[in-house]
Each structure stands twice: as structure tokens, then as C-alpha cells.
Amino acid sequence: MTVIAHISDLHFGRDIPEVTQALLNCLDQLQPELIIISGDLTQRAKHQEFQQGMAFLRKLHQPRFIVPGNHDLAAYNLLERFLYPWQKWKQYVAADLQPIMQTDTFMAVGINTARRMGWYMDWSRGRINPKQIRYVQHMLQHVPADCLRIVVAHHPFWLPNSSMRRHLIGGREAALESFQAAGVDLILGGHVHLAYVQTLQGMLVSHAGTTTSNRLIQGQPNSFNIIRGDREVLKLEQMEWRGTTFVPVQQQIFKRAAGGWQAHGNL
Ligand SMILES: [Fe+2]
């Protein structure tokens, strides 16, 4: 059985040290096969924040898998944002903005959905382009049938109605159609600072809230998710911060049927 921890939106610069330490303790106990971090490692993409983020990542005892978010692009230094948008990411975090990892039980493909700018006022919005869609399809084409297929992207492919002002990812329809054809099981993301799981076109969209930062939205404590299972049955557990530690608050079970993943109740 695969066990993966999914954390997100750590926002170093706005991190809560007590929560960060409790997360490290939880992950040490859990000992997942992989720790997925779905973007917004920093608050303002400053050197010091990347250094803090890396100090945290170095404390993880399991392999990590990280994609950037919109906050990992310089917000105020427009020269940096336009000319060298990912220089600091590459300097501190990883040369590859789109990691890939394959084991006997899963294949994870990371996509960088943050953009320097767009034809809209809100540059926090994200996008997946046709080249990235083809890339995901290509990487998944020879994956064994019993391997979980996971796509990690910072921006949301599904949003609850109450969060629609945060905008769905651009390029969504073409991407979902292609992901479905490629047999994607899980699409993991962050950005909204809201934890949720949703079945979508036979796939599961699962978001973690902000795991360690004080950039909280009302009624949404710090959170992260634990994914357990295989390509037949998946248990998605939501862990929430409750003042002194993270505690499990919800576990949802999904089973694969002919049309894809279907909810099979809560524990
Ligand atoms: Fe964020």
C-alpha cells in the first residue's frame, strides 16, 4: 500500500514555527513513501524565505516532490519576475520545475502552473499549456496498469462554489480530457488554502490547505492530507491543526469502478 503525505502552501516568511515543528513530528511518525509539496513554498520569493524553506525541506526524512506556486515568483521586483522568474527556485530548490517520480506503485508528474503574467489583473492565477498537457500524457503512457497516476499542480482544477473567485486553472478543459484519457487517478493541488476532495471526470481532485502558514481563510485551520492505498481503493485522510498538534478529522474512501473513482463513504 502506498502512503503519501500531501502538504502545501508553506509560505515561509509567514510560517508558524510551532505548526512547522508539529508537522515534522507527524511526518516522522507517519514515514510516508513520499512527501508532495504543491507550491507556494515562500511568501514573497525572497532569498531569506527560500533559505528558510530549504532548511525545512532538509529536515524531511523521506523523499520530497515539490512544484512551485505563484508566491514563488517575485511579486515586486518586476525585472526579476520577467527576466529571471525562476532563478531563485533553481538556485535554492531544484533545477527542474516539473519533477517526476516513479516507483513500483505510483508515478507522480509535477507541472509548473504559475505564470509571470496574464491578460488579466490577478497574476496569482495559473495555467496549464498544451505542451504541458502533452508532457503529462507522454510521461504516463507506459506506466503499468496497477500504478497510481498522480499529477501535482499548484492551481485548482476544481473549486467549490464559495471559492470560485479564486479562479480555476486556465487550460483546464483540455487538460482534464487528456488526463482522463491518460488514466490519471489523482490531481493534487493547493493555492486556495482550503482542504477538499472532489471526484471529477472519474478522477480525484484533492487539495491541502496551507499546512504551516498564518495565511488562513476563515474556518480553515492549517491542514495536510495523507493518501493511502492503491489503484483499486484510496483512503484520503485530512489532518487538521488543533492548537497543539495535527489530528485526523476526516477520512474518505474511494473505489475504482468502470467510470473511474467513486466515493465509497467516510470513516
Ligand atoms: Fe498559497
Ligand SMILES: [Fe+2]
Ligand atoms: Fe498560490
